Amino acid sequence: MSDISVYITSDLTSSERRISPQWDLHYLKTKLELITGIVPKDQIIQHYPIASSDEKRIISSNEKYSKEQDEQIRVAQFEIGPYSRLHVIDTNPDSQLQGLEEEQVEGFKLSEEEYAKKSNTVLRWKKDNQLGRFDPQFEAEKQKKLQENLKISENIKVGDRCRVINIQGQRLGTVKYVGEIKLLDSDGNIWVGVEFDEPLGRNDGLIDGTKYFDARHNHGSFLKPKQVEVGDFPEEDPFASDDDEL
CATH class of the missing domain: 2.30.30.190 (CAP Gly-rich-like domain)
Incomplete structure (x- = not known):
């Protein structure tokens, strides 16, 4: 399976990275720790199939966290699509990130709107070439797959x-x-x-x-x-x- 590009966000970070469906869940969490500063046992990972949408699903919570169990789960199981978004929430009440006010971290945040305005990104390239979710047939294909699934x-x-x-x-x-x-x-x-x-x-x-x-x-x-x-x-x-x- 080829690596895929996704958006990784947290309350303090926003970036585009590549992940592998062949990774196990624990390895993904260690990679997310390097990006967000949130340790695996404190991570809640939300997946937004469409990066700019509010629709999400939880693919991992910190409830009954087990490194050994996470190592048995492959990222491919979650069917994370290219250019979707993984948002990482820090559940540690003693984390220094928890106490920061919005104005204190504003300089570190890159909103989706700001990212969309940039001209030298993969997002802009996909828009210009009508690829992925920017393809006019995207919704029609999505519904077609849904009906095939139901049948x-x-x-x-x-x-x-x-x-x-x-x-x-x-x-x-x-x-x-x-x-x-x-x-x-x-x-x-x-x-x-x-x-x-x-x-x-x-x-x-x-x-x-x-x-x-x-x-x-x-x-x-x-x-x-x-x-x-x-x-x-x-x-x-x-x-x-x-x-x-x-």
Whole structure:
């Protein structure tokens, strides 16, 4: 997966950086600390799919922070699009940043309006070339993908056996949840919660304090319907023997 450009903001910073979908969540947080000064355990990360919009979703909170758990989560899971925005909130009440008044930090802030006025930025280049969200067909394509998502999800039901194939190989499991997840996106997309037969997942059906389904530790994942193939996929018996192997 190629690196993508995103906007990183906090109460004191605003910049354009490149991140990799292959990073784990903890590594992303360490990178954000270098940019914002906010340590990983105090970070709440909000994702704005459209940088200039008020619509957002929380992709990570500091509730029950665990470095080990963050290392099991890949940035690709959050489907962060190019030139969207990651806003980092500092939850440490003793942080020096918490006590600063607006006028004290004004000189360090670069608003989205000010950034948009600059002529030598990637944002300006995308506007001039009508790329990404500036493409006249952007909304139409967005709605098309939404309808495709909904159509595929109609054939996926809770209790179905399923298979997920990605660069890591084949994973078999059972569908445990089908529905919207506002914390992942606010576009009305349908997500599929799967409990894998083996500990190849990223969670136990819990996202940011909300339990969508019950799964064993590191057996659960949330996926787009197009990633999930339902069918007669019997659960493998880990204790089964191979007659051709002694």
